[in-house]
Amino acid sequence: MKKTRIVGFALTLAATMVVGGAMGQTYVADTYSANYVEVKSGTAADENVVSLVQISKAHGFFAIPDGAFHPTYASDGKLTKDFQWKWTVSTGGADATGAGTKTATGAAGKENYVELTFNKAQKYIVDVSEIAPSAWGGCFDVRQFTVHAFDAPSFEATTASDAKPTCMSTADLLKNAHFKLFSSGTPYVKYKIVRTVMTIAADGTLAESTVPADKTNFVAEGAAEQFTGNNWTWNNAIAESAAGPLALDGIRVKLTTPLDTTGHKLAEYDLEIAKKITKPTGAERIVKYSFVVTGINGLLSRKADYVPATGALKASGFDYYNTVTATKSGSVDFLVSVAPKTGPVYHIGNNVAK
Numbered sequence: 001m002k003k004t005r006i007v008g009f010a011l012t013l014a015a016t017m018v019v020g021g022a023m024g025q026t027y028v029a030d031t032y033s034a035n036y037v038e039v040k041s042g043t044a045a046d047e048n049v050v051s052l053v054q055i056s057k058a059h060g061f062f063a064i065p066d067g068a069f070h071p072t073y074a075s076d077g078k079l080t081k082d083f084q085w086k087w088t089v090s091t092g093g094a095d096a097t098g099a100g101t102k103t104a105t106g107a108a109g110k111e112n113y114v115e116l117t118f119n120k121a122q123k124y125i126v127d128v129s130e131i132a133p134s135a136w137g138g139c140f141d142v143r144q145f146t147v148h149a150f151d152a153p154s155f156e157a158t159t160a161s162d163a164k165p166t167c168m169s170t171a172d173l174l175k176n177a178h179f180k181l182f183s184s185g186t187p188y189v190k191y192k193i194v195r196t197v198m199t200i201a202a203d204g205t206l207a208e209s210t211v212p213a214d215k216t217n218f219v220a221e222g223a224a225e226q227f228t229g230n231n232w233t234w235n236n237a238i239a240e241s242a243a244g245p246l247a248l249d250g251i252r253v254k255l256t257t258p259l260d261t262t263g264h265k266l267a268e269y270d271l272e273i274a275k276k277i278t279k280p281t282g283a284e285r286i287v288k289y290s291f292v293v294t295g296i297n298g299l300l301s302r303k304a305d306y307v308p309a310t311g312a313l314k315a316s317g318f319d320y321y322n323t324v325t326a327t328k329s330g331s332v333d334f335l336v337s338v339a340p341k342t343g344p345v346y347h348i349g350n351n352v353a354k
Contacts, residue, residue, distance in 0.1 A: 035311040036062070039145045050146040054184070054300045055118055058098065060308030061087075062113040063128045063143065077108035082133035087114045090144075091125035099126075115308050118149035121264040150264055153183045153296045153321045155271075156328035165286050165335035172276040174248075177291035177332040181269040182325075183298030184259060189251075190295040190320050193275055198286040198335070206286065206335075249275050266298070280338050292331040295320025 039061075040046040053059045063085060065073055070080050083104045089096040096118050102111035118124055124147040131140040159178045166173065181187050198206045257268035273291050280287045302318045324330040 035306055036060075050148055052184070052300055052303075053118055053147060053149050054152055054304045055121055055149045056152070057304035058115045058117050058308050059304070060113065060115050060311070061126070061128075062110070063130060065112050065130060069132070077110070078106060079104035079109065079111055081106035082135070083111075084129075084131040084133075085112045085114070086127075086129045086131060086140075087116070088127045089116070089124055090127050092118070092120070092122055093124075095120035095122065096124060113309075116147075118147060121149050121151050123148055123264070148261060148264060150184050150259075150266055150300055151182070152323060153181070153187065153266065153298045153301055154323040154325055155179050155181050155189075155293050155296050155330060156325040157293075157330060157332050158270075159332045161329070161331075161333040162335040165337035167339055168279045168336050169339070170279065172278050173336060174274060174276050175289065175291075175334045176272060176274045177334075179271040179273075179293050179330075179332075180256075180325075181253070181271050181296055182266040183269060183296060184266055184301065185299035187253065187269055187271075188297050188302075188318065188320070189253070189271060189293060191271075191273060191291065191293045193273075194290040194292060195277075196288045196290070197280075197284050198288055200286065206288075277334065277336060280336065284338075285340075286335060286337040289334045289336070290331050291334070294330075295322050297321060 037048050039051055040048050051059070051061075065079055065083070067073065069083065070078070072078050081104055084101055086101040087099045089099050093099065096116055098114060098116040100114070102114070104111045112130070114128075116126070125144060126147055127142055127144050129140045129142045132138055156179065157177070158180050159176070181189065200206060251274070252270075252272045254270045254272075255267060256270050259265075259267040271293070275289070275291070277287075277289045297318055297320050301321065305314055305318050306312060307314050322330070
């Protein structure tokens with residue numbers, strides 16, 4: 001079966017940081033990737049007014065030092081000796097790790113940088129303070145920002161598998177399988193369709209008679225969504241086909257429930273996979289077609305694949321999560337059969353008593 005890739009629009013996470021500020025603050029352009037952008041806590045209309053993250057993943061943050069106290073930072077990244085940066089998770093701290101205080105040594109040690117991990121889907125408040133050495137008076141300033149954490153992506157089949165085969169009288173038959181996707185936005189999905197020839201035991205039970213064959217792997221990328229404005233919703237640009245089930249081979253991803261930024265629940269999508277399956281041939285009588293989702297990710301899970309220390313995408317690329325909702329299935333099985341062939345009729349021969 002021919003491999004197919006459904007190409008969507010990838011979300012570009014890169015942005016350019018504006019350098020400078022009213023207090024002479026500076027930014028070392030080659031110290032962190034330009035994928036780091038300012039958390040604009042006071043800019044209501046900006047999509048980065050808060051930080052959105054996935055739980056149980058380390059996320060990097062750094063605070064721009066005051067350029068007047070760190071005169072060479074812009075050129076060499078050095079922070080003045082004995083200055084401190086204190087990071088505190090003031091709301092939700094019991095469910096976060098990584099906070100603490102770092103003291104500058106006078107070298108380019110990135111003491112203004114921290115990696116925080118948020119372990120529960122909820123709202124967090126983070127405080128960071130740049131603290132002058134006690135010899136300089138010990139003065140400090142506090143900046144506060146908000147973090148919203150969400151679960152990792154998952155999925156479940158919503159179409160029931162066949163309890164018995166469908167008798168095929170035509171060369172092919174269109175089958176539609178539906179899955180519910182839980183994602184933070186723009187879900188990328190990996191799935192496959194597996195064809196397995198079945199045998200029938202004397203007691204009527206079915207068993208696989210061959211190693212599953214005709215495996216076809218797909219990657220389905222949803223149309224681009226991105227966070228926008230201070231309500232962290234999307235510009236939902238999901239292309240949808242006409243209402244009703246797909247009538248041809250293909251897939252369709254449809255948003256059904258938006259991301260819940262109050263209850264911190266992932267958005268829900270309906271994934272429909274449609275495929276014409278072929279009639280059993282030759283000695284085959286019953287064939288099983290399995291529509292299997294093998295992985296999913298989302299905007300925030302892909303964000304977590306950027307290495308915190310550098311801000312660059314890790315070498316292995318985006319992770320896919322093969323996580324099925326508890327007590328649910330991640331696959332849909334369709335069974336098809338051909339009609340049994342009625343053989344010739346036998347009787348006692350007419351001349352048996354000659």
